[in-house]
Amino acid sequence: xxxxxxxxxxxxxxxxxxxxxxxxxxxxxxxxxxxxxxxxxxxxxxxxxxxxxxxxxxxxxxxxxxxxxxxxxxxxxxxxxxxxxxxxxxxxxxxxxxxxxxxxxxxxxxxxxxxxxxxxxxxxxxxxxxxxxxxxxxxxxxxxxxxxxxxxxxxxxxxxxxxxxxxxxxxxxxxxxxxxxxxxxxxxxxxxxxxxxxxxxxxxxxxxxxxxxxxxxxxxxxxxxxxxxxxxxxxxxxxxxxxxxxxxxxxxxxxxxxxxxxxxxxxxxxxxxxxxxxxxxxxxxxxxxxxxxxxxxxxxxxxxxxxxxxxxxxxxxxxxxxxxxxxxxxxxxxxxxx
Amino acid sequence: xxxxxxxxxxxxxxxxxxxxxxxxxxxxxxxxxxxxxxxxxxxxxxxxxxxxxxxxxxxxxxxxxxxxxxxxxxxxxxxxxxxxxxxxxxxxxxxxxxxxxxxxxxxxxxxxxxxxxxxxxxxxxxxxxxxxxxxxxxxxxxxxxxxxxxxxxxxxxxxxxxxxxxxxxxxxxxxxxxxxxxxxxxxxxxxxxxxxxxxxxxxxxxxxxxxxxxxxxxxxxxxxxxxxxxxxxxxxxxx
Numbered sequence: 364x365x366x367x368x369x370x371x372x373x374x375x376x377x378x379x380x381x382x383x384x385x386x387x388x389x390x391x392x393x394x395x396x397x398x399x400x401x402x403x404x405x406x407x408x409x410x411x412x413x414x415x416x417x418x419x420x421x422x423x424x425x426x427x428x429x430x431x432x433x434x435x436x437x438x439x440x441x442x443x444x445x446x447x448x449x450x451x452x453x454x455x456x457x458x459x460x461x462x463x464x465x466x467x468x469x470x471x472x473x474x475x476x477x478x479x480x481x482x483x484x485x486x487x488x489x490x491x492x493x494x495x496x497x498x499x500x501x502x503x504x505x506x507x508x509x510x511x512x513x514x515x516x517x518x519x520x521x522x523x524x525x526x527x528x529x530x531x532x533x534x535x536x537x538x539x540x541x542x543x544x545x546x547x548x549x550x551x552x553x554x555x556x557x558x559x560x561x562x563x564x565x566x567x568x569x570x571x572x573x574x575x576x577x578x579x580x581x582x583x584x585x586x587x588x589x590x591x592x593x594x595x596x597x598x599x600x601x602x603x604x605x606x607x608x609x610x611x612x613x614x615x616x617x618x619x620x621x622x623x624x625x626x627x628x629x630x631x632x633x634x635x636x637x638x639x640x641x642x643x644x645x646x647x648x649x650x651x652x653x654x655x656x657x658x659x660x661x662x663x664x665x666x667x668x669x670x671x672x673x674x675x676x677x678x679x680x681x682x683x684x685x686x687x688x689x690x691x692x693x694x695x696x697x698x699x700x701x
Numbered sequence: 702x703x704x705x706x707x708x709x710x711x712x713x714x715x716x717x718x719x720x721x722x723x724x725x726x727x728x729x730x731x732x733x734x735x736x737x738x739x740x741x742x743x744x745x746x747x748x749x750x751x752x753x754x755x756x757x758x759x760x761x762x763x764x765x766x767x768x769x770x771x772x773x774x775x776x777x778x779x780x781x782x783x784x785x786x787x788x789x790x791x792x793x794x795x796x797x798x799x800x801x802x803x804x805x806x807x808x809x810x811x812x813x814x815x816x817x818x819x820x821x822x823x824x825x826x827x828x829x830x831x832x833x834x835x836x837x838x839x840x841x842x843x844x845x846x847x848x849x850x851x852x853x854x855x856x857x858x859x860x861x862x863x864x865x866x867x868x869x870x871x872x873x874x875x876x877x878x879x880x881x882x883x884x885x886x887x888x889x890x891x892x893x894x895x896x897x898x899x900x901x902x903x904x905x906x907x908x909x910x911x912x913x914x915x916x917x918x919x920x921x922x923x924x925x926x927x928x929x930x931x932x933x934x935x936x937x938x939x940x
Contacts, residue, residue, distance in 0.1 A: 366820045367829075369797070553805040553812050556794075560802045563791035570751050571851060572777035572807030629793065693797050693820070693832035 367695055371551060373688035383686070390536055394529035402532045406600055408638055409535035413542045413593040414615060415622045415634035417586040420546050422620075423629035424555070425582045426562030428481070431488025432590050433616050434472075434495050435465040437609030439591030440598035441499060444511045454521070458534065458595050465591025469584045477579055489612065496610035510605030518602060531600045538596060542589045543687075546631060549585075550689050558582060562629075613656075621663050627673030631687040636674050702765050704729045704859060704890050705750065710759030712745060712914075719745045720756070721914035727859070732891040734901045734922065737911035738935055743894045744786055746911065747861045750892070751783050752776045763859070777807045780858035784848035784865055786894075792837030796828055799836050799847055800854045807855030819854050826850040826880065842873050853884065860884065862893040866900045878903050898926070910935065 373379060394402060414432065421427040442464040446457045472491060479487050500508045521527045549555050557578050560568040565575050594615075598604040608614075618641065626637025644662070648655040670677050678684055705727040712720040719742045727733050737743050748754040749761060752773035761769045768776055782803070791799050800822055804815035823829045826846045831839065836847060845865050852860055862881075866874050874897065881904045885891055895901040901922075902908075908925040910917040912934045918925050925931055932938040 366817060366824075367832075369816050369820070553815075556798060556802050557806055559794055559798075560791045560806075563793050564789045566753065566773075567785065567789040568791070568802065569773040570753065570777060570783060571803045572774055572809070572855060573802065574774045690795060691798055691801065693823075693829075695829065695832060 367693050369691050369693050371688060371691050373685040376688065379686055387536075387540060391533065394525075394532060399525065399528050402528045403600070404642070406528075406532045406535040407597075408642060409532070409539040410593045410597050411619065411622065411641070412539045412634060412638050413535075413589055414619045415626075415638060416539070416542045416546050416631070417589045417593075418616075418619045419623045419628065419631075419634055420549070420558075421582060421586050423623060423633075424550060424562060425558040425579065426565065427579055427583060428485045429488040429583075429586075430485050430612070430616050430620070431490070431492040432586070432619065433610050433612050433614070434488070434492035435469065435587045435590035436594035436597065436615040437492070437495060437499065437606070438465045438468055439594030440604045440609045441505055441511075442591070443595035443599060444513060444604050445505070447517045448511070448514055450514070450516075454530075454534075458592050458599075461595035462588040462592035465594070466584050466588040469587030470580070473580050473583045476583075477576065492610050492612065496606045499606040499609065506605075508606060510603060510608070513599065513602045531596065534596050534599075538589070538592055543631065545585065545589070547687055547689075550631070554578070554581075555689070621659055623673075624663050625666050625673055627675030627679075628671075630672070630675050630679070631689070632679075632684075633673050633675040640674070703727060703762070704731075704764060705892075706760075706762040707749075708760040708762070710749060710756045710761060712742075712749060712754055712756050719914050720749065722759070723911075723914070723916055725909065725916070725919075727890060727892060729858075729890055730888055731907065732885045732893065732905040734905035734908045735892060735894045735911060736896070736898065736901070736908065736935060737917070740913075741911040742914040743911055744863055745914075747783055747863055747892070747894065750776075750859075750861055751781060777855060777857075778809060780855075781861070782807060782852035782855040782857035782859075783861035784845070784852050784863055786863040786867075788841075788844035788848045790836035790839065790844055790847055792835070794836055795833050796836050796839070796843075796847060796850075797823065797832040800828075800850050803851040803854035815854075818856065822850045822854045825883075826853070827876070841868055845869070845877075849880070857889065859890045859892070862891065862895070864894055864896065866895055866897045874900050902926075 393405065418432055421429055439461045442461040443457055446452050446460055476484055476487050499505055505511055518527065521530050557573045560573050561575050561578055569575050622637035622641045623634055625640050626635065627633025644659060648658060666673060703726045707723050707725040710720060710723050711718065735743050735746065745754060749756055752771060755770060760767060763779055763781065791802065797819060800819040801815060804810060804819040805812055808815060808818060810818065823832055826849055828843065828846050828850055831843055839847060849865060866877055869877065878900055885904060893901060893905060905922065907920065908922040909919045910925060910931050917934060918928055918931050
């Protein structure tokens with residue numbers, strides 16, 4: 364008897380891939396037609412997108428509920444400033460190294476954190492980030508509470524203001540695209556199945572041969588790597604870093620959770636939609652002061668109650684859209700559909 | 702050599718002894734039934750085999766290897782798989798993906814061959830029509846089938862079943878019996894916990910009775926069920 368075929372592509376896979384390529388190309392050409400303000404906002408958005416994809420990979424796909432990813436934003440940022448201060452390290456190498464340092468810290472941190480489960484794990488990730496912030500604020504080597512400024516010659520080496528803005532944008536865009544590529548390939552593979560099985564029922568997954576320890580360690584350290592580089596780029600564009608900015612739970616985790624929850628936890632499309640909503644609201648509510656955060660929180664809660672799959676979940680359900688096809692679909696003949 | 706051997710295995714939650722000095726041998730290809738009143742420690746027995754629980758004392762051997770402290774994941778690689786009494790589907794994944802988890806990761810296969818195994822198992826367990834459905838939305842019978850299908854997809858040497866027939870209609874139960882006979886005749890060793898005794902005896906060749914964590918009786922099903930002790934403890938018939 365012949366078996367039904369299994370596909371993992373959406374209905375218009377080629378067209379979708381072509382559109383994605385076209386969008387990335389258009390974004391890459393932005394410095395040639397967009398002004399500096401647009402580029403700066405876009406750079407910030409690309410960094411947030413990287414953070415959001417990585418948090419979604421952790422929480423939405425692997426069930427690893429970290430609220431301490433600001434640890435790696437800060438570590439990446441500080442690592443980059445320290446490497447830059449030494450001088451002579453090429454920019455790309457310095458960024459890669461910052462990510463690696465975040466990863467190197469993530470491995471022992473994982474051994475500590477994954478002894479805990481659920482809410483205890485979540486709180487511990489936050490505590491770890493706070494500890495890092497306190498250490499940074501006490502260490503004279505990194506400027507203590509005042510923080511560090513990027514050496515002037517590092518910024519100058521990147522060209523004039525316009526050239527710098529373009530380089531920052533390309534770096535941030537490149538990182539976001541790489542983060543998406545890694546997440547996409549991972550989630551489509553057998554290892555992606557392991558992550559999702561672990562998220563849905565870690566114990567049952569263990570009984571079916573999924574090594575929860577190994578998979579959690581892997582997803583946590585890869586997220587730390589990308590989050591670390593994002594942190595490095597974020598503070599490179601700001602030209603300054605301080606403990607309170609580097610390890611801010613509001614900015615690097617709460618906002619990112621908002622983006623993912625609004626857009627769609629556990630989907631790759633979600634963070635893009637959430638990002639658009641977040642930046643639109645931030646611009647609209649800029650004059651409202653503290654009300655801004657209260658309104659964001661209310662929207663997040665309303666979304667969780669009415670549409671747990673986020674805005675993308677609603678669209679996917681309503682129209683059956685898929686941009687990043689992750690599911691494996693068994694092609695059944697009519698007789699087998701019951 | 703025995704496929705599975707328990708040597709004086711005990712397990713306790715603090716002062717509450719759940720498994721009390723159980724010794725048990727299961728031969729390759731055998732189908733063993735386990736019965737006992739509620740709280741006798743039947744599910745715990747399976748948890749000890751899969752590694753979800755680690756004994757307080759005693760030794761568990763699988764194909765002659767000591768697995769007493771081996772992780773559940775490693776035991777799955779060695780050829781032990783189970784279905785849960787209360788189904789635990791991966792609710793956010795499709796039925797096919799659920800089964801594929803067992804076939805790739807549990808069966809240690811590349812995705813190509815694993816896909817063929819998963820499709821075979823879906824066909825065998827009657828779940829093919831539900832292949833693309835989200836597992837979290839399945840009804841009870843299909844959830845139970847999925848439990849079995851996921852375990853089968855690892856192509857285990859030892860299949861552990863925890864009340865797969867409970868809550869099913871007579872028709873559905875017959876379907877399950879036929880399926881389990883087929884699996885048994887394929888050479889897979891089975892340990893099956895079940896309250897529906899007529900279903901159980903249709904498949905198994907030996908019966909093990911647990912009461913308060915300890916062995917009460919063991920042997921040919923008809924003889925064990927006739928024994929006065931078992932009738933009193935399990936069926937509530939006065940001795």
